[in-house]
Amino acid sequence: MYRYFIRRILIAIPVIFGISIVLFTILALAPGDPFEELATNPNVPPEVRANLRAQFGLDDPLPVRYVQWLASMIRGNWGFSFVSRVDVDTLILQRLPTTIIVLGAALLLGVAVALPIGTLSALRPYSIFDQIATTFAFIGFSLPTFFTGLVFILLFSIYLDWLPFIYRADIDATGWRWWWEHLRQSIMPVAVLGLFQGATLTRFVRSAVLDVARLDFVNTARAKGLSEWITVVKHVIRNALIPVVTLLALQVPTIFGGAIITEQIFRVPGIGSLLISSILANDTPVIMAITFVFSCLVVLSNLIADLLYGWLDPRISYR
Helix, strand or coil: CHHHHHHHHHHHHHHHHHHHHHHHHHHHHCCCCCCHHHHCCCCCCHHHHHHHHHHCCCCCCHHHHHHHHHHHHHHCCCCECCCCCCEHHHHHHHHHHHHHHHHHHHHHHHHHHHHHHHHHHHHCCCCHHHHHHHHHHHHHHHCCHHHHHHHHHHHHHHHCCCCCCCCCCCCCCCCHHHHHHHHHHHHHHHHHHHHHHHHHHHHHHHHHHHHHHCCHHHHHHHHCCCCHHHHHHHHHHHHHHHHHHHHHHHCHHHHHHHHHHHHHHHCCCCHHHHHHHHHHHCCHHHHHHHHHHHHHHHHHHHHHHHHHHHHHCCCCCCC
16 A cells, blocks of 8 residues: 555656646736736836836746746745735635635535435435435535525524624634634535535435445345344445545535635635635736645545545455
8 A cells, every 4th residue: 555655646746747837827828917007007117017027037938937936836935925915825824724624524514414315315216215315416416506605694694693604714702612603604604515515425325325235245245144234334335435435536626616606605714715816816826826736635635535445445456
C-alpha cells in the first residue's frame, strides 16, 4: 500500500502541473485587467501605473509569468490581493477552514441520509417505502441549491424565526454559547448541501445494493445461517460502496460548485464567497489561487477514493 500511495502521488504531480497550466492560461487570457481602475483614474500618474505593472510582471510574456507564478506558489508566496491589500495565502487560510467544515459536514450528512434509505429501498424494491424514497430523491436532486436555500430561509428564518440566515464569523460569545451559535448558523447551509448530495447518492446506493443483493455469494451467506443484518452489513453494503465511493470522488467538483452558491446565499465567509467577490472585482491572483486549491482538493479526493477501494474490497490489490 505504501508503494501504491507513493506511485499515486507521483502521478498526481503532473496532473496538478497540467491543471495549473490550463488555469493560468485561461485566466491570463481572460478579458479584464486588475489595474483597470487605476488606468481610468486621472489622479494616478502614468508612471505609477507602469511601475506597478512592472512590479507585478503583468507586461511580461505569458510563459515567463507562468513560471514566476508557479515558482512563487511552490515557495508559498501565492501573490497579493489587489482588492483586499493583503497576501492571498492569508485570505485563503482565513476562509478555508470554514469551507472545509461546511463541505465535510454536508458530505457526512449526505452519506448518512443516502446509505440507510438507499439500502432499505433496495432490500424492499417497489414497496411503498421505496416509492416514497425514490420520489423524494428525484425531488431533492432536481431542485437547485439556491432555490432550496431560499426556501429554508423563508421557512426557518422568516416564518418560524428558529435559525439565523446570515453566517456571522464575529460572534460576541465565549464557551458553549459560542459553539452553539456557530452550530445554529451552520445548520441551514449544511442541510442544503447535504440533502442535495443525499438525494443524489440515494439513487446510486439503491442501484448498487440491488445489484449486489442478487449475487450468489450473498445467497451463500444466507444459506450458511448468517443473520440478515450481518449479511447486509458485511457482504452487501461493503461491496455496494465501491461504486458509491467512485461517485463521491467524481462529485467533489459539484460539491464545490454548490458550496459557492450556498455560501453566497447564507453569507458564509468561505473561499466560495471569496471567489465570487474576487471575480466581480477582477482580483486575478486570488482567483488563480482559489481555483488551484479547488483543483488540488479534487485530485486529493480521487486519491483517497483509490485508497478506499482496497479497504472495501480485499480482492483489490494495490499494484
